[in-house]
Amino acid sequence: MKDIYRGTLVRLGSESPEVMAKAFAKWDRDTEQHRLADSDPAQLWSEKKIKEELEKRAEDNSKSFQFSVRTLEDDKLIGGVGLWISSWTHSDAWLGISIGERDYWGKGYGTDAMRLIVQYGFLELNLRRITLGLHAYNERALKSYQKVGFQLEGRTRGEGLRDGVRFDGLYMGILREEWLEKNS
Ligand SMILES: CC(C)(COP(=O)(O)OP(=O)(O)OC[C@H]1O[C@@H](n2cnc3c(N)ncnc32)[C@H](O)[C@@H]1OP(=O)(O)O)[C@@H](O)C(=O)NCCC(=O)NCCS
Numbered sequence: 001m002k003d004i005y006r007g008t009l010v011r012l013g014s015e016s017p018e019v020m021a022k023a024f025a026k027w028d029r030d031t032e033q034h035r036l037a038d039s040d041p042a043q044l045w046s047e048k049k050i051k052e053e054l055e056k057r058a059e060d061n062s063k064s065f066q067f068s069v070r071t072l073e074d075d076k077l078i079g080g081v082g083l084w085i086s087s088w089t090h091s092d093a094w095l096g097i098s099i100g101e102r103d104y105w106g107k108g109y110g111t112d113a114m115r116l117i118v119q120y121g122f123l124e125l126n127l128r129r130i131t132l133g134l135h136a137y138n139e140r141a142l143k144s145y146q147k148v149g150f151q152l153e154g155r156t157r158g159e160g161l162r163d164g165v166r167f168d169g170l171y172m173g174i175l176r177e178e179w180l181e182k183n184s
Contacts, residue, residue: 005067006072010112012113012117017054020080021048081116091125095118097117119183122179131173
């Protein structure tokens with residue numbers, strides 16, 4: 001039986017709220033990382049506040065499946081990835097990922113983590129589809145998601161406004177049967 005937490009470059013892990021809060025506090029200082037991964041205004045939360053937020057979220061984990069991302073070569077914590085069930089009835093979940101350590105962008109670590117979380121969604125959670133959203137200017141994310149098998153399903157024109165420039169939002173999805181066809 002395959003190890004569903006282990007890819008070719010990374011593994012999915014579990015961290016204490018202290019470890020994750022320290023990492024998020026560091027990654028949030030990277031403005032580009034924030035603007036790639038998030039729509040909310042940038043804010044610098046203390047480690048204490050992030051830890052409290054993580055603990056609050058962990059209280060109801062029936063719909064949330066969150067993992068850290070660690071490299072296989074030296075077990076370095078480089079990011080986080082997760083699925084949020086939008087509906088058990090319809091077997092649909094939203095996916096979110098951010099490789100917070102910028103030295104690991106564009107080297108396949110995020111795409112490897114994507115492959116693992118999608119596999120987890122279809123093999124462990126028996127999902128019917130997985131959905132995600134991204135900013136249209138995030139070309140690397142778009143290419144990464146297409147490599148994993150996501151298809152572009154929608155574009156919301158002028159969804160966001162940053163530095164006085166409006167930008168579009170993109171929505172992508174992958175269906176269980178498409179993934180099975182590619183991966184069995
Ligand atoms: C988005 C992310 C998950 C992608 O994972 P990754 O492992 O870095 O992606 P890859 O290295 O597989 O690169 C994907 C593709 O983008 C291309 N690419 C790399 N850097 C790029 C750049 N700056 N601009 C455009 N394309 C780029 C690569 O060439 C690759 O295509 P190829 O395999 O055909 O050559 C990861 O970079 C990340 O988390 N970034 C920071 C936060 C973020 O963007 N989160 C996503 C929010 S929706």
